[in-house]
Amino acid sequence: MVTIIKNLINVSINLNEAIKRSKSKSLLEEKDNDRDTQYRNFYHLISGNTHHPDPAISEPALQIQAILDKYGLEVIHVSYASESSMFNSFINDMKSDKMQQALQAISGGVASFEAFEQSQNNFNTTFIEHKEDKANEGTYENASTLKRQVIKIINDQLIGYLHTLQQIDEENFGDFARKVDQIITDSNSKVKRRISIKKDDIVE
Incomplete structure (x- = not known):
């Protein structure tokens, strides 16, 4: 009985670890979907404001749109690693004083960008954890x-x-x-x- 229970416990522990690895992949997909949504929201917010009748709003929006055009909406359809690289680059582009001032001129611009940036940070953290799980998967x-x-x-x-x-x-x-x-x-x-x-x- 002791041997049977011991074997059962050992296999059950390994099963729990395997389930965790499966959940890690699902969580990664969830984080990716969230950052895609936040990026689209920001993209459409800025795109809409480029047509604003007030130049004090449309001109800053056009400045931001010029940055967004470097990445487009197609960025959300590339691989995880490529998407992360481009999103990190986009965030760095938006950190300049000029872009931060432009964001301030757009109603909801700062909040929308920060929501996207947070979703990207969340994905990066989860991606690292997932890669660690994948590295151990072979064992x-x-x-x-x-x-x-x-x-x-x-x-x-x-x-x-x-x-x-x-x-x-x-x-x-x-x-x-x-x-x-x-x-x-x-x-x-x-x-x-x-x-x-x-x-x-x-x-x-």
Whole structure:
């Protein structure tokens, strides 16, 4: 029993790490979508103000638009690394005194730019963490393989061992074996129901 539980714990720990790596990728996509949204918002805000009837607003907007035109909206469709490089360059361009003064002239300009800059910083942080996870990925098994190992240990080794204990010493281990067996059976049934529901949700 001790050996079985020890193996189960070790595999479960590795499974949790694999799940974390999977979540890291999803979080990276979420951060990328956020920075793309913030960049588009800023781009359209400035583009709209280039047509403002007041030159005190349209001229600063045109100055900023000239910077934006170097990157365009296509920048959000390139690879993560290339997009980050160009966004970092764009942020540096916008840090000049001239551009900061131009931002001040646009209603909501400073807030919109700062929201974009923060989203880019958030992505950069998450990207570094994701790259670290990817670097270690080769030393770990994937989540699907580890999940099968957990199921095999529980359904084959643990349940088999409990059944053997029950047969050897019903008085001392019978109730315990049946309770654990029922818990495992209930858990397996819940998993099967979730899988069935997911399949039913798939649109053909």
